[in-house]
Amino acid sequence: MSNPLLRGVSFDERLRFLRDGVVCLRGIVSPEWIELARDGIEQRRDGLLQRVVSESGASEIAGQLTVTRRLRWICDQLLFDKDVSAATATPWHQDMSCGLADSHRIVHLWMPVDHMPRETAPEVVRGSHLWKTGYRRGGWIGPQDSEALAPELPDIESNRGAFDIVGYEVDPGDVVAFNHRALHHSGPVMSFGEKHRAFAILCADDELLALALGLNRRPAAMPAFRAA
Numbered sequence: 271m272s273n274p275l276l277r278g279v280s281f282d283e284r285l286r287f288l289r290d291g292v293v294c295l296r297g298i299v300s301p302e303w304i305e306l307a308r309d310g311i312e313q314r315r316d317g318l319l320q321r322v323v324s325e326s327g328a329s330e331i332a333g334q335l336t337v338t339r340r341l342r343w344i345c346d347q348l349l350f351d352k353d354v355s356a357a358t359a360t361p362w363h364q365d366m367s368c369g370l371a372d373s374h375r376i377v378h379l380w381m382p383v384d385h386m387p388r389e390t391a392p393e394v395v396r397g398s399h400l401w402k403t404g405y406r407r408g409g410w411i412g413p414q415d416s417e418a419l420a421p422e423l424p425d426i427e428s429n430r431g432a433f434d435i436v437g438y439e440v441d442p443g444d445v446v447a448f449n450h451r452a453l454h455h456s457g458p459v460m461s462f463g464e465k466h467r468a469f470a471i472l473c474a475d476d477e478l479l480a481l482a483l484g485l486n487r488r489p490a491a492m493p494a495f496r497a498a
Contacts, residue, residue: 274299274300274303274325274326274327274330275298275299275300275327275330275331276297276298276299276300276443277297277298278334279295279298279331279334279335283295283335284334284335287335287336287447287448287449288335289397290394290396290397290436291394291396291397291398291399291400291448291449291451291452292394292396292436292446292447292448292449292452292454293335293446293447293448294438294440294444294445294446294447295331295444295445295446295447296443296444297443297444298331298443298444298445299326299327299328299381299442299443299444299445300326300443301442301443303322303325303326303327304381304383304442304443306318306321306322306326307319307322307326307381307383307469308383308384308442308467310322310469311383311467311469312467319469322381322469322471323471328379328381328445328471328473329471329473331379331445331447332377332379332447332473333473335377335447336375336377359455359456359457359458360455360456361427361455362395362423362426362427362453362454362455363405363423363453363454363455364404364405364450364451364452364453364454365378365450365454365472375450375474376449376450376472376473376474377447377448377449377450377472377473377474378447378448378449378450378470378471378472379445379446379447379470379471379472379473380392380445380446380447380448380468380470381444381445381468381469381470381471382440382441382442382444382446382466382467382468383442383467383468383469384442384464384465384466384467384468385439385440385441385442386439386440386441386466386468387439388437388438388439389457389458390456390457390458390459390466391437391438391439391440391446391456391457391468392437392446392448392454392455392456393435393436393437393454393455393456393457394435394436394437394448394452394453394454395426395433395434395435395436395452395453395454396434396435396436397434398451398452398453399448399449399450399451399452401451403420403421404420405420405421405422405423405424405453406420406421406422406423423453426453426455427455450472
């Protein structure tokens with residue numbers, strides 16, 4: 271596994287990521303790392319998942335997408351282990367991690383370890399990472415914003431035709447990469463007996479990490495949280 275990625279990010283994929291805020295990179299992660307991530311999810315073994323973070327080439331993917339070589343992971347172990355017994359959808363939202371919700375320099379890498387239909391995998395509102403708005407969610411919108419001034423998140427799911435929604439059917443080895451600011455969600459599991467597991471990693475550049483440390487935060491030590 272000396273060359274962890276099966277291929278590099280293409281110029282067209284990079285353009286789509288920068289323009290749309292999301293891209294699906296087909297067949298980029300090697301089967302060995304997918305198997306390791308699957309074992310880590312099933313066994314809840316942090317050591318296996320940490321190896322995936324540090325050795326699978328995930329940060330290299332983020333670096334190629336953003337054209338920077340100084341990206342580092344800031345949070346991992348975002349585990350998705352859905353079955354039909356817990357078939358609730360993850361609602362539309364913007365990720366807010368480490369108190370840096372307004373950053374355009376955080377890349378979210380979502381790696382399925384099972385086949386997933388589009389209905390279960392993440393969907394993203396195309397171009398929403400470029401919107402100049404931080405939306406209220408669950409009464410909390412981040413430390414730098416005023417809740418009274420932040421708008422309510424639009425009801426995207428009930429008005430899907432009004433939004434340019436991007437989604438993918440994915441297989442192990444694919445990676446869905448999206449901008450930290452992009453509005454996204456994932457749907458429920460609808461089929462009995464199917465496993466829908468994935469592993470996600472957040473990467474950020476050195477400048478952003480320095481800002482976080484300046485705010486007396488330790489991004490890599492943040493507790494694991496769930497987002498889709």
